[in-house]
Amino acid sequence: MLKKTVLNDAHRALNARMVDFGGWDMPVNYGSQIEEHHAVRNDCGMFDVSHMCPVDVVGADCRPFLSRLVANDVAKLTVSGKALYSAMLNEAGGVIDDLIIYFLTDTRFRIVINAGTADKDLAWMQAKAAEWQMDVTITQRRNGDNALGIIAVQGPNARAKVWSVLPQAKAAIAELKPFFAAEVDQYFIASTGYTGEDGYEIMLPAGEAEAMWNALNNAGVAPCGLGARDTLRLEAGMNLYGQDMDESVSPLDAGLAWTVALKDAREFVGKTALLANGQQKQFLGLILLDKGVLRGHQKVVTAHGEGEITSGSFSPTLQQSIALARLPLGVAIGDQVEVDIRGKLLKAKVTKPVFARNGKAVI
């Protein structure tokens, strides 16, 4: 039995093509994934991401708890509403999950974790809070009486569309800088996303999600499926948990060194292993020069040894196939490498691991 978000009926009413996404019955597209992709890069689209799990962390020990729990440093969160992207590591330095932490007050933080990892994440957090004897209460907000729906509205026109539907929130959210959140009545509105475009992620009581979805649709926001979400995040060079990294992969080998705060004395889970092992691989981009499509798990042959593609697809913005790949140290941006696609070695160029953002190619 597949799990359903509160917007399941709304997707079916829009003739979405539904797929099993990690046990969730989710829309992969509403007709054309490529058109949805372009809608987000050029105008405005929306995604149901209510399968993701908001978690409220409340209590006197929020800061010491989060400081030890995750690899990035919550000390960077000094202004209410500021958000921080981080990996949560195991003792071996592998990535349990990647998440966003929103700072609300010193005794109240909200974390959003991935759908497929939510149960193990919550168990891990609860276990660590108990082990460290922290005064925190950890509450999931995906199910039950206080469940939240999440709608991501993304694209150059996303802000104006949301203001038109939620005029009462405009004053509080109009000037939000990237990676901030504001609470307005029952709405939690964040200037975060997973597309490389401006926009908001709106959390709201689950019972209100369908009305909000329909209002946004009526305002001209294109419903977009998880297919477009994947090509948008790939172009933007954003990692996908389970594909680009998992519990066996160090964040240093997944292009996430920028999210790991190693420079001071702060202790956090996985730090010892990260310092002992260092960086073993580089996480870079590839553009296929021959015809074909790069896909996850394809082998990359370089002058410095073999690497592997972690995510690959066709880029609707570049009209070429692109990928994120874990490559040997020594490979440089601009190098030409070969990718084994069904036994043929095709030519590809090594790039920065970011291809398009804010409506434009950046390669």
Added chain:
Amino acid sequence: MSNVPANLKYTASHEWMLLNADGTVTVGITDHAQEALGDLVFVELPEVGAHFDAEKEIAVVESVKAAADVYAPLAGTVAEVNQAAADAPESVNQDAYAAWLFKLTPDNVADLDTMLDAAAYQAAADAA
């Protein structure tokens, strides 16, 4: 709700076939298949003159989402390929029965009689 023309033959792996007057068989993927794959972005066609046994991988169609093998519906030799489909993969989404992929000269044209008719294919696709 996909389109299944009555004049074609089908395989359970979502290829369609049309017997031509010259004895060749035109092959493509069904409307159901293109719909399931989504926007196609790459088509890899076989070499003209190559021989394939039935049910062997003969071509590849890739959408933004996934790669799918196309199988030789019957044993035969590739007589012609539709380069226009490879040059414009989206044409397969637009009309999967116009945008054929290749023509086979079958080893035994009677093999065609063992293929699914439109009603049987529709039933198989609905059950999947």
